[in-house]
Amino acid sequence: MSFRRAGGPSGTVCYYPEQWDESFWAEDLRRMKEAGLDGIRIAEFAWNRFEPEEGVFTFAFFDRFLEYVEAADMKVVFCTPTATPPAWMTHRYPEVLNADIRGDLFRHGARRHYNYNSPVYREFCSRIVEQLGKHYGQHPRVVGWQIDNELNCETGDFYSESDHAAFREFLKEKYGTLDRLNFAWGTDFWNQTYSDWDQVYGPRPTVNGTSNPHQKLDYIRFISASALSFCRMQSEILRKYKKPGDYITTNGIFGHMDNAKMVEESLDTYMYDSYPGFAFALDADPVNAEDLNDRKWSRNLTETRSVCPHFGIMEQQSGSIGWNDRMEAPAPKPGQMMLWAMQSIAHGADYVSFFRWRTSRIGTEIYWHGILDYDSRDNRRLEELRQIARRTERIRDIAGAEYQASFALLKSCDNQWDAERDVDSWHSRIQSFSENEIFCGAQLSHTPMDVVWIGSGRREPPDPERYPLLILPHAAIVAESDKSLLEEYVKRGGILCMGCRTGYKNEYGHCVTQPMPGLLRGLAGGTVEDFTSVRPEENVSVAWRGKRFRMPVFNDMLEAEDADVLAVFEGSYYDGKPAILEHSFGKGKVLWIGGVFTRELTRAVLEYAGVIHPFADWIDVPEDCEIAVRKKGERRYLFVLNYMPYPRRITLHIPAFDPEGNTVSGEQLLSPYEAKIYIL
Numbered sequence: 001m002s003f004r005r006a007g008g009p010s011g012t013v014c015y016y017p018e019q020w021d022e023s024f025w026a027e028d029l030r031r032m033k034e035a036g037l038d039g040i041r042i043a044e045f046a047w048n049r050f051e052p053e054e055g056v057f058t059f060a061f062f063d064r065f066l067e068y069v070e071a072a073d074m075k076v077v078f079c080t081p082t083a084t085p086p087a088w089m090t091h092r093y094p095e096v097l098n099a100d101i102r103g104d105l106f107r108h109g110a111r112r113h114y115n116y117n118s119p120v121y122r123e124f125c126s127r128i129v130e131q132l133g134k135h136y137g138q139h140p141r142v143v144g145w146q147i148d149n150e151l152n153c154e155t156g157d158f159y160s161e162s163d164h165a166a167f168r169e170f171l172k173e174k175y176g177t178l179d180r181l182n183f184a185w186g187t188d189f190w191n192q193t194y195s196d197w198d199q200v201y202g203p204r205p206t207v208n209g210t211s212n213p214h215q216k217l218d219y220i221r222f223i224s225a226s227a228l229s230f231c232r233m234q235s236e237i238l239r240k241y242k243k244p245g246d247y248i249t250t251n252g253i254f255g256h257m258d259n260a261k262m263v264e265e266s267l268d269t270y271m272y273d274s275y276p277g278f279a280f281a282l283d284a285d286p287v288n289a290e291d292l293n294d295r296k297w298s299r300n301l302t303e304t305r306s307v308c309p310h311f312g313i314m315e316q317q318s319g320s321i322g323w324n325d326r327m328e329a330p331a332p333k334p335g336q337m338m339l340w341a342m343q344s345i346a347h348g349a350d351y352v353s354f355f356r357w358r359t360s361r362i363g364t365e366i367y368w369h370g371i372l373d374y375d376s377r378d379n380r381r382l383e384e385l386r387q388i389a390r391r392t393e394r395i396r397d398i399a400g401a402e403y404q405a406s407f408a409l410l411k412s413c414d415n416q417w418d419a420e421r422d423v424d425s426w427h428s429r430i431q432s433f434s435e436n437e438i439f440c441g442a443q444l445s446h447t448p449m450d451v452v453w454i455g456s457g458r459r460e461p462p463d464p465e466r467y468p469l470l471i472l473p474h475a476a477i478v479a480e481s482d483k484s485l486l487e488e489y490v491k492r493g494g495i496l497c498m499g500c501r502t503g504y505k506n507e508y509g510h511c512v513t514q515p516m517p518g519l520l521r522g523l524a525g526g527t528v529e530d531f532t533s534v535r536p537e538e539n540v541s542v543a544w545r546g547k548r549f550r551m552p553v554f555n556d557m558l559e560a561e562d563a564d565v566l567a568v569f570e571g572s573y574y575d576g577k578p579a580i581l582e583h584s585f586g587k588g589k590v591l592w593i594g595g596v597f598t599r600e601l602t603r604a605v606l607e608y609a610g611v612i613h614p615f616a617d618w619i620d621v622p623e624d625c626e627i628a629v630r631k632k633g634e635r636r637y638l639f640v641l642n643y644m645p646y647p648r649r650i651t652l653h654i655p656a657f658d659p660e661g662n663t664v665s666g667e668q669l670l671s672p673y674e675a676k677i678y679i680l
């Protein structure tokens with residue numbers, strides 16, 4: 001489908017001309033076109049085809065391929081090939097390689113074996129990108145550029161010599177003096193004080209595998225900064241050569257990266273690679289509807305939308321998945337390719353490209369199936385692709401329509417990184433529990449959610465009109481700038497809901513000495529008197545809004561200062577202690593819960609804030625179907641997605657059109673895995 005900002009192809013597929021004999025090309029392109037595609041993504045792993053020897057550049061191979069593309073009237077998203085440096089380079093300049101924490105280099109044979117900070121690699125990369133930009137920037141068939149492939153995929157950790165050296169520079173820039181670094185890293189603990197910059201490294205093997213948490217947090221910030229500057233370097237080069245209107249993107253989304261900042265700095269749009277089939281991985285937990293399975297990919301799509309409201313999908317799953325060394329998940333059932341493509345579009349994708357045209361016959365990915373199998377014959381997946389292309393063509397005006405969320409989950413990079421298991425396992429446990437449950441609670445109650453980022457220089461408070469409720473589950477780290485932003489939001493009428501363990505750390509990750517929630521005490525209208533983790537067999541609960549809710553994992557026993565006590569703990573030695581406080585502040589309120597968020601409690605919070613199921617007047621829909629609405633002008637697109645292997649019934653209370661233009665209303669039946677779209 002068309003991608004508004006990018007003006008790009010209206011449906012693409014990933015293709016690897018370097019892996020197929022020239023005799024395949026014309027027929028492949030013809031069949032793609034016939035299936036309703038008009039573009040392909042190429043070249044992301046093809047460095048050798050452009051620079052077969054150091055400093056020797058040739059474009060003959062891809063020039064020739066582009067002649068076929070021209071003849072087939074197709075378009076191209078061209079990639080920079082920096083995810084797989086060539087063997088001549090890694091052999092001659094091993095410093096370009098990434099290393100494990102012991103410093104052992106990752107050798108040739110897989111991909112993403114490079115590091116972002118080797119000056120030699122940077123030089124090679126800027127040269128190849130420069131060459132490609134110069135040669136293909138004005139090519140009429142090129143409509144967009146993908147930088148690298150999946151930054152931080154395979155690993156988000158880098159321990160080469162260049163990384164340690166660059167980390168040192170990053171810290172010098174950040175702290176200026178060793179005294180300040182020693183303070184920030186709390187090096188008085190266990191005698192870690194540094195007296196010379198040469199003693200400072202990123203994390204290295206330690207006797208018990210643990211590392212200084214403040215150092216680790218800075219190290220992740222550094223990895224993010226390194227990936228972002230690598231991307232920026234390429235983007236700045238491509239901008240000099242590309243045609244106006246051609247877009248620059250990259251695909252993801254992976255950890256240890258401030259993705260929102262990367263989009264702001266370097267990209268015109270962002271692309272997510274969506275493989276919901278991972279939910280059915282053969283070694284995953286037994287399939288169980290409560291877990292939401294492939295519906296959980298809506299959470300990743302929500303995160304993608306949070307960093308780029310009008311994003312695309314660069315790789316949409318189209319076959320069963322696995323590598324030579326692992327059997328991953330079964331083939332999409334009939335209907336699931338369509339369902340998953342519609343899931344992406346429902347969440348804001350304005351462009352969908354499938355991975356890949358034909359299953360590879362060589363290499364690690366011989367089981368990562370594309371649309372065609374090894375024999376290239378027509379099959380049911382190609383037929384489903386044709387149907388997807390026809391359908392997206394009918395709703396192409398949706399490009400640019402806004403996803404309609406009724407509340408937002410508030411996140412910050414600092415807290416996301418602090419909540420990694422090897423930085424802070426306490427934070428990790430509550431954060432991962434609550435984020436999953438908040439998503440499930442929102443999904444199952446048909447309450448569409450956005451993710452909003454604070455921190456890293458974002459100073460504007462979210463608008464309470466747009467998000468009447470913000471849930472900030474467990475912001476351990478709260479900076480002064482977060483405090484003023486949150487206060488401003490509540491003052492203007494928003495409802496801020498916070499969970500346990502809020503505000504007990506500063507930006508270095510040091511625990512603060514004020515009572516929790518530290519800087520947010522005035523906003524919360526109270527403090528934490530005592531706290532404890534909760535074992536699974538303990539049965540602590542609260543009664544609130546006429547229902548009883550479990551309070552598992554972690555409890556903060558709250559103490560009201562000027563807040564009202566809405567509920568108290570029951571079932572432990574802290575029976576009767578406040579568990580939920582409400583504090584009016586300016587025109588808004590703070591709801592403070594001394595625990596984690598279960599899906600049931602999330603539902604109650606959504607009801608309390610009056611944001612639950614905003615489309616209840618339009619539609620009755622069972623819990624196990626997702627609904628999503630995108631709006632453009634007065635037109636609304638209502639998606640109903642049935643993830644179940646059995647049919648589901650829904651009732652439309654208002655007249656609507658289907659994409660074919662028929663009027664529909666009343667009771668409707670969704671087949672197994674069916675995705676319906678209604679236009680209102």
Ligand code: GAL
Nearest residue numbers: 149150153273315355365368
């Ligand atoms: C993605 C990647 C593709 C392909 C696919 C299957 O992560 O971008 O190149 O490798 O996974 O492994």
